[in-house]
Amino acid sequence: MNRKNASDFDQRALDLYDDYAHGRLTRRDFSQRIAAIATAGVTAEAIIEGLTPNYAWAQQVAPDDARIKTETFEYDSPKGGGKIKGLLARPKKEGTKFPAVLVIHENRGLNPYIADVARRLATDGFLALAPDALSPLGGYPGTDDEGRKMQASRKPAEMLEDFIAAAQTLQSHPLSTGKVGAVGFCYGGGVVNQLAVRIPxxxxxxxxxxxxxxxxxxxxxxxxxxxxHYAELDQRINAGWPAFEKALQENKVKHQAFVYPGVNHGFHNDSTPRYDEAAAKLAWERTVAFFKEHLGS
Structure with a gap:
């Protein structure tokens, strides 16, 4: 599949894909609405194929990268799904402890993009844990469509407990300094906000x-x-920002916020055309610097 950019698509198609990816449209409804905006010589299926994630694009750090060590990690989540598995990644350096970062996936389980994010953090000096909330159902199934269906079948409160348990596990992990941060994308971004409230x-x-x-x-x-981090074209999520910003200011919560111009929800995910290289790189540079400032390095 040749890589396409957001500019290759009608913005209506990107908006429809966002609705489909978040369960607000069925596959059938998505296909029908895409067909209605398809232009001459471009089929609905071609548009859908172009919008579908290609995880070969997302691998920035190979699983066997010599700078890091990775392993499948299991921890207890007694209030959530019981036993949860995930990817644990860390720098290869021995005899030291690392600041820890919890990596929280989107609404489809621990796919290759999220696993790569954990490895990226390891190359920057962090102990990174990316849990798979689909563990009680057998784990990420290999496709986002199936992963999305599986995640929708889990109880949201129990999944949140899985990530709370993960953060607590990181805090006490023998390779952790005890300082814990969290980064999440889409559904995972919302979970980051919930963790800040639930386990301050x-x-x-x-x-x-x-x-x-x-x-x-x-x-x-x-x-x-x-x-x-917000995307300028992500009207659904951005609608809640003004009130949130006011509450953060009134309660003197230390925060920075950036709205990246001209980009869509999911702009950091380099497996889809919604990826915006310039915005993604800038947001990630800011993220790593932020964690080093607040967690140490």
């Missing part, structure tokens, strides 16, 4: 990428510093 004494730094905001009455509970 564990999460010291949070980076939600285009994540839903917490309840405003919960904002006073936040102790973590937040670095918040």
């Amino acid at each position: 004494d564990v999460i010291q730094a949070g980076v939600p990428f285009y994540g839903s905001q917490p309840s405003l009455e919960d904002v006073p509970k936040i102790k973590a510093a937040l670095l918040i």
